């Protein structure tokens with residue numbers, strides 16, 4: 001399907017019909033062009049209405065064609081817009097629901113526009129590192145005024161049609177149609193049947209009373225807000241041209257900017273993340289149409305830090321939750337925390353007070369398993385001890401209805417062992433949320449050896465409902481994210497031993513773009529957590545060398561912010577990290593004990609050792625099939641670990657550096673006697689890709 005053509009009385013109706021959002025793919029463009037020609041040739045037709053079938057007018061370019069020759073094959077979008085603009089009979093775009101990107105640019109090529117109320121209108125190209133490339137930067141300022149248009153183009157955010165239509169002097173919408181849209185559009189088209197000359201947006205004047213000062217101001221604002229992304233500043237350039245250049249010249253500039261941005265690493269990274277997000281929900285051996293199990297009632301076991309946050313996700317989505325604890329006191333504490341979190345949102349004006357009560361009303365506290373027997377999905381978030389998990393899963397197996405999904409939020413335990421505590425391992429899955437669970441986007445869905453395909457499909461659907469980015473991981477120590485971060489933490493420790501201070505390491509990686517360096521992060525999360533994990537792990541794996549500095553720190557009671565001291569010093573009540581002389585001395589003594597002479601280490605070495613340690617471990621994870629595609633790993637790091645979005649994730653970054661260069665660096669690191677030579681042997685997959693001149697993506 002592409003577009004349909006029909007004649008209603010004297011009006012030709014061209015309906016975009018390319019599900020799901022009427023993307024302007026090749027077939028659609030061809031059929032719209034044919035429709036316009038047919039309507040012009042038909043003496044019985046006096047006007048043309050362009051509308052969209054189903055859920056949208058048009059969401060813009062067809063992303064399935066992205067990067068393929070079809071995307072720009074004639075008639076391309078520019079030609080199609082030209083065709084509408086030059087049509088000899090009035091063209092009315094009738095937009096509803098979604099009118100975005102190329103869809104809005106197409107509508108701006110029509111002579112008139114009518115809209116259903118509630119239509120989301122946007123030029124979101126900036127979100128994938130681009131500017132609108134089919135006249136959006138030139139036509140939108142002409143109909144909405146320079147400032148409103150620039151705000152929309154720079155933010156990419158949707159604005160409702162009725163709000164835009166209410167702006168004084170606007171020419172975007174000629175009418176908001178309250179009733180049936182197509183009927184209203186056809187009536188409007190008949191009113192305009194005789195209008196000549198036909199108005200074209202390109203012919204409208206574009207002015208600003210104080211252009212130079214305004215664009216200077218806009219440029220400064222945008223630079224401060226989007227330091228690491230080039231596209232927003234280029235939006236300003238393009239819109240400035242709408243005021244300062246002739247239309248056709250400005251269109252050439254728009255195209256030049258668009259093409260230049262397309263080649264930037266930031267644009268590649270943003271597109272990678274955009275497609276990675278969509279790809280994450282596709283699991284290679286779970287067919288797309290797999291029917292999910294219904295999930296109307298959720299139970300959460302454990303009302304602690306994670307249980308509370310997890311619960312909030314469901315309440316926010318309007319799904320009732322029963323939360324189960326062992327004792328009334330713990331239950332009261334958990335409920336009070338949830339309420340307090342909502343109250344804080346109300347205070348900040350982010351949530352209505354009535355919404356708070358609505359959400360709390362969906363929550364049922366329980367001390368007895370009988371209360372959760374009919375749950376469709378149970379998520380366990382009790383203490384991280386196999387014995388406790390065993391007791392809980394045996395109880396669940398005995399009490400919860402057949403077909404319910406039994407999920408564990410464990411971060412370190414073997415999901416297959418947990419599944420084996422039940423007589424229904426096919427219904428058991430890991431749902432590894434990140435803290436704070438009501439805020440963090442990432443959800444690792446841990447697929448056990450026997451997890452049923454429809455359980456996976458269901459959980460991926462549930463994740464979407466609660467607005468998480470879900471990535472499937474196989475069972476292994478640490479799953480995808482924490483298994484990689486362990487190598488990163490080890491490198492951070494080695495860097496201290498060799499001469500860095502915690503602040504030097506943190507600064508270097510924060511300059512690279514991480515939200516927080518490893519030592520500040522440790523102080524925030526609590527260094528005792530890692531300590532406890534290391535006590536277990538390095539007993540099991542004595543061959544894995546790691547820096548003992550973190551243990552020494554904990555032995556000094558410096559757990560981080562919560563104890564007022566960690567890798568940094570903290571003043572009472574403040575979170576500012578202050579370089580610590582005590583820590584420096586501890587590290588220096590440890591270094592001496594190891595017989596290492598401190599050396600100056602460059603920021604580049606710090607960044608590459610930290611990031612490439614992620615990359616090498618990721619390559620093992622891919623090869624072992626723990627992750628099914630490289631973009632999944634990047635999504636884990638972008639949404640769960642504060643990896644800079646404009647770099648697209650560790651593997652996208654490695655690709656951009658060139659895998660040959662990455663491997664060369666690893667060989668250098670392996671030759672460092674104070675590092676772990678065995679770890680720095682490039683993973684076989686990485687070595688192979690580098691040798692063949694290929695990339696992860």
Ligand code: NAI
Pocket residue numbers: 301302303304305306307324325326330380381382383384385388391392409410411412432433434435
């Ligand atoms: P927590 O100690 O804050 O909460 C655990 C809660 O479970 C307590 O309220 C306790 O009373 C309750 N509980 C213990 N045994 C129970 C039982 N048999 N039946 C019902 N309730 C019981 O611990 P937290 O941090 O919430 O961790 C819970 C789980 O989430 C662990 O498996 C942990 O590994 C995992 N996790 C923790 C993350 C974190 O950052 N804290 C991140 C991701 C996963």
